[in-house]
Amino acid sequence: MSLERFLNQSVSPWMNAEGPESDIILTSRIRLARNLKNHAFPTISSQEEAKKVLEKFQGMIPLLNLYPLKDAEFLKMEHLQPLHKQVLVEKHLISPNLAEQSSHGACLLSQDEVISIMVNEEDHIRIQCIFSGLQLEEAFNLANAVDDQLEQHLDYAFSEVRGYLTSCPTNTGTGLRASVMMHLPGLVMTQQMKQLIPSINQLGFAVRGIYGEGSEALGNIFQISNQMTLGKSEQEIILDLKNVVEQIVQQERSARESIVKTAGIQLEDKVWRSLGILKNSRIIETKEAAKCLSDVRLGIDIGYIENISKNILNELMILTQPGFLQQYAGGPLRPFERDVRRATLIRERLLLEKNS
């Protein structure tokens, strides 16, 4: 498959670098956890029960008439190749849990991959919307519309006192998880990030790496999300997160300015060397690729590097993951082969840039 065709098939619209504050914020994501009344929740349900939930959901799909869900694709986990599932995980469209451990797990995916509804994950239903840049309200509004649609056809487990009921009590209430993926090289380079994380935590927000809980902050990318789902309205949760994120954006911008002022040439050197490595290496591991992509993206944001699209980071952080590389190669690859393939894919992707 040609790289261009592969990219056309692989790159979701929310991977572009066009939303508000997109110099620092890659994506905004909203997730709503819902469960069906009168059905045991997935964490304790039988295979049979799970099957019933799946059938109920599937039966309702033809009734959905929300435009963004037009021609949405329904994917049953048991029918998918492991590699295909891995790619969906790497694109953040399904969770590793749904891919590997669910019984009768499935996913309804909108054509543009902005909406993904997981069935039989930890909860019966998890609605997710991803937008590029800082667009939490927009993502929430869409998730809300999807939720309203589903509610017309499904009976949710809901308590007037506790709100939406969920398998894990940490999601009960709004069932809302709002998260923002941020590129914070300035705060990492100036050593501020380490101190910042505990203060963000104290405000009730979690800080994670690009692939969720326990994952490393590859490429200086951090996910900030609310930890509380109860005792606040959806709007409050989103507004609070937005406020924290906007403060971090300001701090990141100051950090970048101060590095440019105090160590401009060193930063330029770092950034250009990383571009040199991405354009030339024949073997590259995930970690080094992420580091270099982060440097190059920073170089583009600061204006050192021209003629290379900001999307480079957003796209390649995902497209150079093991599942994607193997999909592009058309079959399984050993780790070393992946490092070679990763280097090739990055070089070819950079060649697609004009005048690069």
Added chain:
Amino acid sequence: MSLERFLNQSVSPWMNAEGPESDIILTSRIRLARNLKNHAFPTISSQEEAKKVLEKFQGMIPLLNLYPLKDAEFLKMEHLQPLHKQVLVEKHLISPNLAEQSSHGACLLSQDEVISIMVNEEDHIRIQCIFSGLQLEEAFNLANAVDDQLEQHLDYAFSEVRGYLTSCPTNTGTGLRASVMMHLPGLVMTQQMKQLIPSINQLGFAVRGIYGEGSEALGNIFQISNQMTLGKSEQEIILDLKNVVEQIVQQERSARESIVKTAGIQLEDKVWRSLGILKNSRIIETKEAAKCLSDVRLGIDIGYIENISKNILNELMILTQPGFLQQYAGGPLRPFERDVRRATLIRERLLLEKNS
């Protein structure tokens, strides 16, 4: 000054990569040490004596009619700026000793910089000829012709028993030092060089770095030269050195072949990354520049890199030395400024290459 003009003025013809075995041998150099009868040798002579020798030499210059010395330039050390002397040292045209410590030191330099005759170095006269590639006989023949010319006008200190007399007994006899500058990345990478050096020494040859005694083998460049000047004819010395050098050339070729076979992709990765660094860095130290230049030259020799001239290594190893950088900048530079200027010069030089 534009880089092209600077290069035109700076690059000597023997810096090109065109002589025999030029994939491995950069240059062949012959040096003849001679002293004048009836004058104290420089190491013990008075200022006055040194001045007389200089005047005697200078008086004879108009009488020289050897074509390669036509329009040769006579440079008195006391009249040269420190930077100019440093550049001549970096080009191997004069010794650091002549530049810094000689009394009434001078140098007669042919237009093409192939012939350089030092006056009042450790010996009264040192004739040097440099050729590109493996051309020891050619260099010796020219040095010999120069020597014959000088002998027509000067009385050499010569003993029928000991041959030419010199300040240091290690040069007595033929006064000949023949040396070959070799690029040996294959033997270094395969760890063979460390074992090879003692065996070369045992055969009576010295192994040094690019800037002579005590200098590091920057850029995997080694200088092999005869240690004995006595008890063998000039032809024997040259033939013995040539034999050793040709053996090393064979071993280097085998080492390269074996690396390509066993670790082709790793080598390709190394070579291309180095090119990426040279094309992109904004700050680079001598040592890293030399390492990268060596890698790139190897990549060109093996055929991984096309469209870049082999001269890159030969030229840039010399042009990125501190003196040259400061000459190009038009004045003194602090070490950090040199690292920045070095990176710029290398990038600009690479941009002069077609399609690079």
